[in-house]
Amino acid sequence: MNKFFSYLADSFRYIPQKKYEFGLSNNDTQNNSNSNEPLENLNQNIFPSIDVNLEYIKVKFNSLMNSDIKIREFDLTARNKVYKAFLVYIDGMSDSKSINRFILHPLMLKSRANTFNKNEEVVSTAVANNITVKKVKKFNLVDYIFSCLIPLNDTKKTQEFKDVINSINSGECALFVDTIDTCFLSDVKGYERRSIDTPKNEVVIRGSQESFVENIRTNTSMLRRMVNNENLVIENINVGTVSKTKCAVCYLKDIANNDLVAEVKYRMNNLDIDYIISSGQLEELIKENTNSTLPETISTERPDNASSSILDGKVVIIVNGSPFCLIVPCTFFDLLSSPEDKNINSKYANFLKLVRLLACTISVLLPGLYIAITNFHEELIPTELLFSIISSRQAVPISIELEIILMEIAFELIHEAGIRVPSPIGPTMGIVGALVLGDAAVSASIVSPISIIIVAITGLASFSAPNYSLEFHFRILRFIFIFLGALFGFIGIAIGLFIYIALLANFSSFGIPYLSPYVPITRINNDGYFLSPIWKREERQDVLNTKRKNKESHISMTWKQGGN
Amino acid sequence: MESHKIGFGEALCIILIVILSHLILILPKAILESQGSSSIINVFYITILAFILIFILNKLYKNFKGKDIIDISEFTFGKTFKIILGIVFIFYFLFVASLLVRNTSESLKTMYFQNTPIPYLVFFLLLGAGIINKLGTKTVIKCNLIIVPSIVVILIALFIVSANNFVPERIFPIFGYGAKNIFINGTANIYAFSNIVFLLFIMPLLKDFNHFNKIGYSSIAISGIFILLATIALLLMFPLEISSGSNVPIYMQTREITLGDFIQRTDAFFVIIWILTILSYLSIILTFILSIFKKITNIQNKSALTYCFLAILFGISLLYSNILQVRYIQSTIYKYIFIIFVLAICFGILIIANIKNVLKNKSERINHSE
Numbered sequence: 001m002n003k004f005f006s007y008l009a010d011s012f013r014y015i016p017q018k019k020y021e022f023g024l025s026n027n028d029t030q031n032n033s034n035s036n037e038p039l040e041n042l043n044q045n046i047f048p049s050i051d052v053n054l055e056y057i058k059v060k061f062n063s064l065m066n067s068d069i070k071i072r073e074f075d076l077t078a079r080n081k082v083y084k085a086f087l088v089y090i091d092g093m094s095d096s097k098s099i100n101r102f103i104l105h106p107l108m109l110k111s112r113a114n115t116f117n118k119n120e121e122v123v124s125t126a127v128a129n130n131i132t133v134k135k136v137k138k139f140n141l142v143d144y145i146f147s148c149l150i151p152l153n154d155t156k157k158t159q160e161f162k163d164v165i166n167s168i169n170s171g172e173c174a175l176f177v178d179t180i181d182t183c184f185l186s187d188v189k190g191y192e193r194r195s196i197d198t199p200k201n202e203v204v205i206r207g208s209q210e211s212f213v214e215n216i217r218t219n220t221s222m223l224r225r226m227v228n229n230e231n232l233v234i235e236n237i238n239v240g241t242v243s244k245t246k247c248a249v250c251y252l253k254d255i256a257n258n259d260l261v262a263e264v265k266y267r268m269n270n271l272d273i274d275y276i277i278s279s280g281q282l283e284e285l286i287k288e289n290t291n292s293t294l295p296e297t298i299s300t301e302r303p304d305n306a307s308s309s310i311l312d313g314k315v316v317i318i319v320n321g322s323p324f325c326l327i328v329p330c331t332f333f334d335l336l337s338s339p340e341d342k343n344i345n346s347k348y349a350n351f352l353k354l355v356r357l358l359a360c361t362i363s364v365l366l367p368g369l370y371i372a373i374t375n376f377h378e379e380l381i382p383t384e385l386l387f388s389i390i391s392s393r394q395a396v397p398i399s400i401e402l403e404i405i406l407m408e409i410a411f412e413l414i415h416e417a418g419i420r421v422p423s424p425i426g427p428t429m430g431i432v433g434a435l436v437l438g439d440a441a442v443s444a445s446i447v448s449p450i451s452i453i454i455v456a457i458t459g460l461a462s463f464s465a466p467n468y469s470l471e472f473h474f475r476i477l478r479f480i481f482i483f484l485g486a487l488f489g490f491i492g493i494a495i496g497l498f499i500y501i502a503l504l505a506n507f508s509s510f511g512i513p514y515l516s517p518y519v520p521i522t523r524i525n526n527d528g529y530f531l532s533p534i535w536k537r538e539e540r541q542d543v544l545n546t547k548r549k550n551k552e553s554h555i556s557m558t559w560k561q562g563g564n
Numbered sequence: 565m566e567s568h569k570i571g572f573g574e575a576l577c578i579i580l581i582v583i584l585s586h587l588i589l590i591l592p593k594a595i596l597e598s599q600g601s602s603s604i605i606n607v608f609y610i611t612i613l614a615f616i617l618i619f620i621l622n623k624l625y626k627n628f629k630g631k632d633i634i635d636i637s638e639f640t641f642g643k644t645f646k647i648i649l650g651i652v653f654i655f656y657f658l659f660v661a662s663l664l665v666r667n668t669s670e671s672l673k674t675m676y677f678q679n680t681p682i683p684y685l686v687f688f689l690l691l692g693a694g695i696i697n698k699l700g701t702k703t704v705i706k707c708n709l710i711i712v713p714s715i716v717v718i719l720i721a722l723f724i725v726s727a728n729n730f731v732p733e734r735i736f737p738i739f740g741y742g743a744k745n746i747f748i749n750g751t752a753n754i755y756a757f758s759n760i761v762f763l764l765f766i767m768p769l770l771k772d773f774n775h776f777n778k779i780g781y782s783s784i785a786i787s788g789i790f791i792l793l794a795t796i797a798l799l800l801m802f803p804l805e806i807s808s809g810s811n812v813p814i815y816m817q818t819r820e821i822t823l824g825d826f827i828q829r830t831d832a833f834f835v836i837i838w839i840l841t842i843l844s845y846l847s848i849i850l851t852f853i854l855s856i857f858k859k860i861t862n863i864q865n866k867s868a869l870t871y872c873f874l875a876i877l878f879g880i881s882l883l884y885s886n887i888l889q890v891r892y893i894q895s896t897i898y899k900y901i902f903i904i905f906v907l908a909i910c911f912g913i914l915i916i917a918n919i920k921n922v923l924k925n926k927s928e929r930i931n932h933s934e
Contacts, residue, residue, distance in 0.1 A: 498844070505709075519710055
């Protein structure tokens, strides 16, 4: 009740507009001034004493409780001198073989490298009173270990515990040596990961059959391979004060709009949250219109889709641990496009796009229209059909509105159950739910056959939405139109459509109008919802304001003109 | 509103929605009522007159790029006159919108909601327009940009589909009630192009002021074509007695259309288009009312007043006693109000403003040479 009154009050009183403006501000508000204090102060430098370092690491990693934290103490030999040292790594995240072979073996075993006692390098010599004074170069243990004793390609030095802890958490191995305040971090990641598989949710016939996996580096490598250009920038941003989840912002620096890239990084850098574990969570966090069910990003598991978006001037965000990446910005028409569209002849693609558009319209409006027609506009249907509908409903004890709503809910139940149950039972669930229950419900005169047909067609049409989030949006919208159709018939649907169109027109994704390139009118560049042949798609989308406008020359098929 | 600039397409759609909404409700019927079988000739005649008006308007606006009629009135007669003219225009728009809302509500009541009280129907129509207006001018214009092309396509399709039912003989006698009726009395039908009023306000919104000419001529040309098509359809489909007495002429047309055996009457689908048109028109008119109010009062946030003006509009819409009164006002009184407004006051202001501008330039030149 209070909510209702506050809504009424909000509607009539003056509220200063607080609309989020696209763009970066350079003031201090960018820093998380209101954020919680960091859980722990990690801005501590490494101590020269190995005992203190050891104690610090043990406390930080709770080594007495954590069974997978491995600390290996040993004696290190360098130029015939022995130093105390220890290694820290997480069992299961690091490759033990690499640690043994490339770290412990060269450091512990007496070999030529670590027993070699080179003569001290004389920098200058001075003779005074028959006494020769030689100035020798001081032996640097850090440099010596780094350049002579660790034969690993990816090793770095650090003097801060913050880096040490982050690296260990991500599977690296840390080496502490007595007397020096530097730690060596070696990349020996070796955890189990899923190999590249075929896409499960965005199946195409003619496109690539690779999909993203959970590992961020595997995903970035796939993008590198496909984009194959030195201007591809993959910037790492850690999100989550606790989880510090690695995210990668990928774009082509000579194509993507600087403001767009800056906006993406700005939003990601200004998230005050403990953890994120999937791209879905990040999608919600970087969304501008949080109340809307419309997606502002395209979620894809296909590296080819992500690569082509990068090449078109968009930005791709990869989240470590999630096999889906996010493409920003997106328009309503991007969401209605399938990755297959660009792999096939534009005429076939346009036919499919038309079917999809029709299917989405059916998915949203059909049940509402059916209710409106049967309740308010019976004159629209032929008399015989009307009689048939009436006779089929004679024994049905509930009204049409309730019947459709119940059927829709039943359909949603089947849908949800089909996803949640183990995969071998899934198809059975669909058959039992749809065929057996539907047939039984009609036989028992609980619902009419025409309602089954309407709900089945709607359900079928809703699966044609290529984007999962958009499909959800349509499912919710369908109930709203059912409600409007039941209340006011076509007039209610028209008012609903009008408000929906206005909301779509008002919506934007990372500063890009949601209905572009059609509303507001911008140059379509032969790259609107319906595709022109690939040789005509000369320019990138106008709304993206890319640095490089053209993606192909005026005559791309130069072979027709006798070659270059 | 001032912060959002629009291109040619957006501006054209704003002008067209006005004509389309009137076209659906009353225009062809009003023309047929006064002109009979000579309506087609009269439509050609008033279209030519509208072109002449636009030509004059362009000439008069030549020295006032980026200014609307309110700014020009301030330049000509000062701030007080600007406020008076602003208030007069607000009431003019409220009056026009109230007629349309009431007519629509009454027609809906007759067709589908016999038991629903008129205030409910008026309320729902205004609520739809109000919600959109709260989203801002930019959204209203974008929304209109989607709706107008769809309506245009549907109306053309409607004309083509209903061509089967045309009886060409109904065009005769081609001169109807005589030349005097077509060219003298029929001049008042120029009010069919009442969308010209919006041209007086659109200038400050334009991205490129040079598009003003193009928008004027294009909108008149397209409006003329649609008035002609609607008039032809109504004239040729029904006997004159029926067509001139019809409630919603295009609705009547759709009732005659059957698509095979499955869809026997398409009039119900037409209701969707009709409501979309009316809502879009109401949103646009409300946007203009708010922007005029902002201009004369310098308020910071005009959207806060959306519901206030909707409440006034709601009240005015309920002032009319019945549908017959609404239709009488729409087809007779409204045309004279439009003629007084656009032809007399606005063109008068523009002419005086141009004279003042010339005199001002002359005196500046003399001062400069001295």
